[in-house]
Amino acid sequence: MPTIELKNLTKTYGKNTTPAVNDVTITIADGEFMCLLGPSGCGKTTILRMIAGIEHASSGEIVLGGSVVDSVNKSHFTPPEQRQIGLVFQNYALWPHMTVERNVDFGLRIQKIPAEERHARCQDVMEKLRIAEYANRYPSQLSGGQQQRVALARMLAVNPGILLLDEPLSNLDATLRLEMRAELRRIHETFGTTIVFVSHDQWEAMTLANTIAVMNKGTLQQIGTPDEIYATPQNRFVAEFIGNPKINMIELSKATNSLDKVADHILARLPECAHADTCCIRPEEIVLSDVPHSHTLPMTIENIMPTGGSWVIELSYGSSRLFHSTQQRPYWRVQEQVNAFLPAQALHFFDQHHQRLIIDTPQDESLKRLKQPNQFGSNHTFEPNHPLTQPVNHRV
Numbered sequence: 001m002p003t004i005e006l007k008n009l010t011k012t013y014g015k016n017t018t019p020a021v022n023d024v025t026i027t028i029a030d031g032e033f034m035c036l037l038g039p040s041g042c043g044k045t046t047i048l049r050m051i052a053g054i055e056h057a058s059s060g061e062i063v064l065g066g067s068v069v070d071s072v073n074k075s076h077f078t079p080p081e082q083r084q085i086g087l088v089f090q091n092y093a094l095w096p097h098m099t100v101e102r103n104v105d106f107g108l109r110i111q112k113i114p115a116e117e118r119h120a121r122c123q124d125v126m127e128k129l130r131i132a133e134y135a136n137r138y139p140s141q142l143s144g145g146q147q148q149r150v151a152l153a154r155m156l157a158v159n160p161g162i163l164l165l166d167e168p169l170s171n172l173d174a175t176l177r178l179e180m181r182a183e184l185r186r187i188h189e190t191f192g193t194t195i196v197f198v199s200h201d202q203w204e205a206m207t208l209a210n211t212i213a214v215m216n217k218g219t220l221q222q223i224g225t226p227d228e229i230y231a232t233p234q235n236r237f238v239a240e241f242i243g244n245p246k247i248n249m250i251e252l253s254k255a256t257n258s259l260d261k262v263a264d265h266i267l268a269r270l271p272e273c274a275h276a277d278t279c280c281i282r283p284e285e286i287v288l289s290d291v292p293h294s295h296t297l298p299m300t301i302e303n304i305m306p307t308g309g310s311w312v313i314e315l316s317y318g319s320s321r322l323f324h325s326t327q328q329r330p331y332w333r334v335q336e337q338v339n340a341f342l343p344a345q346a347l348h349f350f351d352q353h354h355q356r357l358i359i360d361t362p363q364d365e366s367l368k369r370l371k372q373p374n375q376f377g378s379n380h381t382f383e384p385n386h387p388l389t390q391p392v393n394h395r396v
Ligand SMILES: Nc1ncnc2c1ncn2[C@@H]1O[C@H](COP(=O)(O)OP(=O)(O)OP(=O)(O)O)[C@@H](O)[C@H]1O
Pocket: 013, 014, 016, 020, 038, 039, 040, 041, 042, 043, 044, 045, 046, 047, 200
C-alpha cells in the first residue's frame, strides 16, 4: 500500500485571496488510518480532492508510493483514474437502477476484468462487508447503513491502495453511525488499506483513527495519536477544539486587577507561569473536596448536569466559571460550597501567540494531604500512588 506525502501543499480557488489549504505538510504511512479533523471550511475536503486528483494543487507536491502525482514545479499531474484511489463521499450515490451486485461490480467492469474473476471478487468483498445476502436487491430496498456498506464494497472491490472517505457516516442516524464505525475499523484491519477519513466530529476521529491531523483555516495545527492530541495540545485552538465538555480556559494575562479569581489564584500559587497568556485544565482533572486546603479555591456549585453515566458540574467563584466532569454521582447540591483543586501537573499554558509553553511547575505534593470525600460522603486521604498525585504526561 502506498505512503501519501503532502509537501507544502497549497490550494487557492479561482480568484480567492485566502488559500483553502495553506502550506500543509503531512506524511500518511502505509496502512495508516488518518483522520483530517477540523471545523467546517478548514480545507479538509480540498485536501482529499487533491489526493484523489479531482483538484490541482496551486503549489507544493503530492507523492503517492514514492511517485510524484501532482507538482506545479515539475509540471506533472497524474489523472485520478491512474492513482489507484477509492473515494467515498457523504452522499455515496449508488446507481439506483442496478442491484447491489451490479453496483459492487461496476468498477471492475470499467477495468475490463474477466467475468469469472469479477464475480469472485464481488462475492468476496460482499461477504466481508456482510451484504452478500442482499446481492439481488436494489439500493432503495436497503437501509442507510446497508447502502453505505455497498458504497464501501464498490470501492474495495477494485482494490484501491488508498481509501479516501469524506464524512461517509454523516447521513446516518446515531445507531447506524456507531455500527459503521465498527465496520470501518474492521475494514481497515481486514484489508490493511491506507485510509484518510475527513470528519468534523472529534468523537468519531478519536474512536476511529490511529493518527489525527487537526486543521483550522487551511493550516495544519497538530498531528499525532488521539492520546497525544488530547493530552498535549500544541496550541490553544487544538486545546479548545478537542474535548467534550470543553477545556476550561483561564486568561492569565488579564488577571491583574481583574475579577478573574481563578486566574489570580493560579498566578499567586505558581508565580513561574506569570509570562503565560492563558492556562487551561480539562474538566475531569479538577478535584473537588469538602475540605479546604491551602491550594484549593472555594467555589459554588451553580449547576449539575447529568450526561448519562457522567456529570458536568458548573462551578463559580465571583465571576469566574469552571466546568468539572466526573463519572462519580455527585452528592453535592446546587448552591453548595466546595473546594476545587487544580493540580499543577494538569495545567496547560499558552503564550500570547497561542502556542504551547512548557513551564516547569512544582509537583503538587500537597495533594497527598488533601482529603477527598467518596461518593458515600465519607472522607479518605489521597494515596501517594493515586493517579492524580502522579505527574501527568502532559509536557512535551
Ligand atoms: N470550488 C470551490 N471554489 C471556491 N472556493 C471553494 C471551492 N471549494 C471549497 N471552497 C472554499 O475553500 C474552503 C475550504 O473548503 P473545504 O470544502 O475544503 O472545507 P471542509 O473543511 O471540507 O468543510 P466542510 O466540513 O464544511 O465540508 C472554504 O472556504 C470553501 O468555501
